[in-house]
Every structure is written in structure tokens, then in C-alpha cells.
Amino acid sequence: MKIDPTRFLHSEPAALRRAIICIGLLGLSLLSAPAAEQHSGKIRLLVCGDDIGVSSAFLDGAIQGYQHGILRSVNVVVPGPWFPDAVQRLSEMPGMGVGLHIALTSEWDQLKYPPLTFSPTIRDENGYFFEFGAQLVRHRPDMAEVERELRAQIEVIKRRIPRVGWIWPHMGVATSTPELRNLTLRLAREYNLPLLGTDPGIKSINSPGLATLSDDQTKARTIVKVLKELQPGTYFLITHPSLDTPEVRKLSHAASSDCKACRPGAGNLADTRLADVQQILTNPEVIQIVKERGIELMTAAQAVQALQGGVRHQ
Amino acid sequence: MNSTRNRDFALAGIRRAGVCIGLLGFCLLAAPAAEQHSGKIRLVVCGDDAGVALSFLDGAMQAYRQGVLRCVNVIVPGPWFPDAVRRLGETPGIGVGLHLALTSEWDGLRYRPLTSAPTMVDPNGYLFHFGPDLLKHRSATGRVGPDLAEVEREMRAQIEMIKGRIPRVAWIWPHQLVAYSTPEFRSLTERLGKEYGLPLLGTSPALQDVPIVKKWSDFARKDGTYDSAAIVRAYIKELDSLKPGTYFTITHPALDTQEVRALRPQDDVAARRSAMVRALIDPELMEFVKQRGIELVTPDKAIQALQAGTGHK
Numbered sequence: 001m002k003i004d005p006t007r008f009l010h011s012e013p014a015a016l017r018r019a020i021i022c023i024g025l026l027g028l029s030l031l032s033a034p035a036a037e038q039h040s041g042k043i044r045l046l047v048c049g050d051d052i053g054v055s056s057a058f059l060d061g062a063i064q065g066y067q068h069g070i071l072r073s074v075n076v077v078v079p080g081p082w083f084p085d086a087v088q089r090l091s092e093m094p095g096m097g098v099g100l101h102i103a104l105t106s107e108w109d110q111l112k113y114p115p116l117t118f119s120p121t122i123r124d125e126n127g128y129f130f131e132f133g134a135q136l137v138r139h140r141p142d143m144a145e146v147e148r149e150l151r152a153q154i155e156v157i158k159r160r161i162p163r164v165g166w167i168w169p170h171m172g173v174a175t176s177t178p179e180l181r182n183l184t185l186r187l188a189r190e191y192n193l194p195l196l197g198t199d200p201g202i203k204s205i206n207s208p209g210l211a212t213l214s215d216d217q218t219k220a221r222t223i224v225k226v227l228k229e230l231q232p233g234t235y236f237l238i239t240h241p242s243l244d245t246p247e248v249r250k251l252s253h254a255a256s257s258d259c260k261a262c263r264p265g266a267g268n269l270a271d272t273r274l275a276d277v278q279q280i281l282t283n284p285e286v287i288q289i290v291k292e293r294g295i296e297l298m299t300a301a302q303a304v305q306a307l308q309g310g311v312r313h314q
Numbered sequence: 315m316n317s318t319r320n321r322d323f324a325l326a327g328i329r330r331a332g333v334c335i336g337l338l339g340f341c342l343l344a345a346p347a348a349e350q351h352s353g354k355i356r357l358v359v360c361g362d363d364a365g366v367a368l369s370f371l372d373g374a375m376q377a378y379r380q381g382v383l384r385c386v387n388v389i390v391p392g393p394w395f396p397d398a399v400r401r402l403g404e405t406p407g408i409g410v411g412l413h414l415a416l417t418s419e420w421d422g423l424r425y426r427p428l429t430s431a432p433t434m435v436d437p438n439g440y441l442f443h444f445g446p447d448l449l450k451h452r453s454a455t456g457r458v459g460p461d462l463a464e465v466e467r468e469m470r471a472q473i474e475m476i477k478g479r480i481p482r483v484a485w486i487w488p489h490q491l492v493a494y495s496t497p498e499f500r501s502l503t504e505r506l507g508k509e510y511g512l513p514l515l516g517t518s519p520a521l522q523d524v525p526i527v528k529k530w531s532d533f534a535r536k537d538g539t540y541d542s543a544a545i546v547r548a549y550i551k552e553l554d555s556l557k558p559g560t561y562f563t564i565t566h567p568a569l570d571t572q573e574v575r576a577l578r579p580q581d582d583v584a585a586r587r588s589a590m591v592r593a594l595i596d597p598e599l600m601e602f603v604k605q606r607g608i609e610l611v612t613p614d615k616a617i618q619a620l621q622a623g624t625g626h627k
Contacts, residue, residue, distance in 0.1 A: 055573075056422055056572070056576040081423045081424065081425060082422060084422060085423065109396060109400075110368070111368075111393045111394050111396065111397065113393055114426065116439055126396075126475065127428055245571065245573060250368055
């Protein structure tokens, strides 16, 4: 008997779909296909912590979010000075998902890191990455140098954290121009690492209230509202967790110092990032909503599987 | 005996006259012979490793503001170098040395060379942990140890970067002494020091090293901390035995923070380095320095002593 699987996907009852899955005709990955999910009414959520490897306190914050909250994965900056610390500690936490936070910038004024490769057109006058993507683009980097650097970061993380499951561009730079985006997509396919944020089946939860400062409960109010209203589907939530430590307190960059909306004393990076841990990741109300609504916090394996499904959609 | 003394006095007199008429230049003031007669002890206390962790420079700054520390040695490829540049720029009274680095010894945090130097890095691209790792490493081509041309390029890059960003940098002091550890390294470092007008700390008989801690285990307490008061007592004993002259003491101050503890979790680096800050600001040490009339030498005086000792004039 010949079956056209797509016919069932769109028109047949869920029971029949499940039967098809059971008999193994379509394989496991169908479980994560967006169409299937919308019918099943499930909400699935991948919660990430960014910038791991830049400061050890960022990973400390993420681990709190993992052990006491809803965080399930981290995105790692390979050229960051604390990358060895991340390699070591993530190897002791096999349940934590890992993405490559592919980096072409080094944004803090006080702490800087250079590219892995010796590529003159992607460095500032002191040899570090440029501060922001716009500066890199303005300096018209040699795309062959950019490619070499991206490959180096991919190959190092694959070797040192073999379970790396996806690529997520640091500050969006690696997808910020058509040229950069094409390059990053090409490498993502070549290395079989899906690019988070490019798959329409996994939508970003992105609300201005989540990125605000933290002298109030804006982040808490925003995330609670977002999670209460979330429609069935698969989502990812990017956070920037950190503990409040002297070195994180010190970090700042040009963008924050001329930030018009910043109230005096409220723009401290440690406060802002600690709020991601306290108001979002380990907030008891957030944990309660996740439980009540049956929101499934995706494990690393589930996230990779969902994203791998996404690769085929591209 | 008297004639020798008289001759010395006479020579000193001639020397002083020479200085006065400007024939020899003012740097001679710091020459050892002159000092022995003046009877003064001059002391330069430095804090190493600024630029690697924020808490290293934080510890040094505390020891400068409240204690006897007068200079820091900066690691240019360290990730916090930009912070060190800005803060040392705001603190003109503190002396600055280049802590010339060919190694990256911590576990949690590592840094890479400024230049492309395949024979100087481990398989992950970082500077090796320790000098012997660098010297014994066999690279893909079968070569053992580093290519000296690469080492020279890296040293030049560090020197030029610090001269560009902290122009008052006054000397070179090798991180973990690696740049002095073989005859080839040493002559290379000496050549570059001469070329860039940066004397090498630790090579001049005019400026001798007085250790502050010889063996850390002597000061260990059962609770994992270190007894800074005992460190101070031992250091005072050491200083008390010095003949007049100019001396330097290398320290590794840091605040006790999670950042420092994470550098090597099984190590007690935060306990040792924070004990050093307590020692450097200890009131008993401050009082001794005052009573004995020890001059905590300003950086420019240390340079004078170094230049007198190495013939840079």
C-alpha cells in the first residue's frame, strides 16, 4: 500500500498521525514539525543563556537558572577568555544544551578578546574584534577572513564540546548583512549546525520589556504576561544571566553609557543580568505558569531535534 | 682602611661635583656607591599580573592607595588589559612595567598571543601554561620548542602595544621569568629592552630583589587562609637586615573574589593573593617603613636606579 504522508499531515485526525508515527514511516523528527505541534496544542520552549565564556559569572548565573529555574541551554562565545572554564563545567552538566554563540564582536570596554584567527580586516587597531557589528561592516571585512574565523570557532567548539547543537549569532552580527547571513547559513549547513532564529517553526520570544533595566519588576511582569498569552507552538527565549560580581559590575560599553532611557544607577550590567536570573529564570511565578500551562521546557536533545527539523525546512 | 674610606669620600665628592656641573647626568644619584653613603633604603613594591583578572588590579590598587605598593606589571594579552589602560591612565602616581608574557598559566581563563605564533601556542591556540611546556612542545612539523623569530615578533607586539597605550611604561619584567629562562630568550629580551629603552627588572645589581614570601606553607592557617600578620613580620625581618640601597619586591595581590577562585578551582590563589593585599596595607608594615625611613621609591627613581645599573644613560 502506498501512503502519501503529507496528505495525513494536513487533513487527517491526530490519532491517525500518531499511528503513522508508531509504525515508523515518518521517523522521530515529525514529532517536532511545526504543523504537528499546532494541532497537538503543545507549547514548547527552549530557554537559553547567552555570552557564556566571556565572564565566569555569566555561566554561574546560567547554572542557577538551570538548577533552580527554566533555563536548559547556553550559547558559548569561543574566543571569550573564560571559554576553558565553560568547556570544563559544561562537560560536568551533560543535560545542559549548548549552542555556538558565534562572535564577530567584543563589545565591552574593559574586557576584550581577539579573533581566533589572525585576520587583519576583522580586528580593530588594538587587535581585538570590533565593538559592534556596524563597525565591522563599515570596515568592509574580507569575507574570506570572516569565513576562516567562523570556521575556526565552529571547529573548536565541535572538538571541545562535541554536543554543540546549533549556532546563534552574538549580537546578530553574523546574520546582519545578506553576505554575512549567506556565509553563516552555508557554514551552518556544512557543519550540520542549524542556525537558531532562521526557522519559522521556532519563533523567538522577544519583548522589549525583557531587555529593560532591573530596578523594578519589568522583566518579571513582561515574562509572566508573555508566558500566559503564549499560543501553542515552539519558541526560544534568549536571556543574559549573570551573578552580581565586581567584574560584571564593571563591564559597560559605549551603547549603555549613552543610553537615553537609562536612569541613573540603573544601568549596571550586573543588576540587569542578575534580573534575568531572578525575575525570569528562577522566578517562582514563571515556574508556576510553566507548570500550569504544561509548557514543555525543551531539553538539549529535543531542541537539537526540533532545530534539525528546521534545517530541512530551509 | 682609612685611606680607602677617604678615597671613597673623595670619589663621591668628585662624583657629586660632576653631577653639579652636569657632566654625568642626574641618574648617577641612584648609583649604588652614592646610596651606600647616603645610608638610605629605597624600596619598589610591585604588583604583578594586572590585565588578566579584574581582581588582580583591584587588589594592587588597594595596596597602592592604602599601603606600600608603588607599581604594577601589566600583561598585555590579558583580557582586562583595556581596563588596566584606562585605570592606570587615571592613576599617574603608580609605576607601570610590562609583564612580558609567553605563558597563560590559569585553567578557567586563558589568553592567546597578540601575533600569529604557531610554535608558541597549545593545540587550543593559547599560550602554554608554563615555560617548560613552551620549551618542550613538539609542533606538527616536528620542531621542539618555539621559533625565536615568532617569540621576537610577539615580544615586540607586546612592547609596542603597551608603549602605545601606557606611554609611561618604564621597564620589562618577564611573567613567570620565562623570557629570562634560556640564554636565547634572555639575550633576545635584553636586545629588545635596549632597543626600546626599557630596562629589565631583576638584571641589575643596583636593584635587588627582596622576597616578601619565600614559602607560602609557612603562613598557611588550618582554615585555608594565610596569616598576613606573620607575612609582615617575616618581611620586616628581611627589610631590617638590608644594607642601604635600592631594592624591589614582587607581589601578587588580588581581592578574594569568585573571579579569582574560578581561575583554578582546586588552587588557593584567592586566599594567597588576598592575604598579600592585607600584608601590603598592614599598619605594622607601614609603621616600620616610616620608622626606618625606608623610601617607597617612586617609579622614576626606580628607573634611574635601573638605568644606572645597566648602563642605559
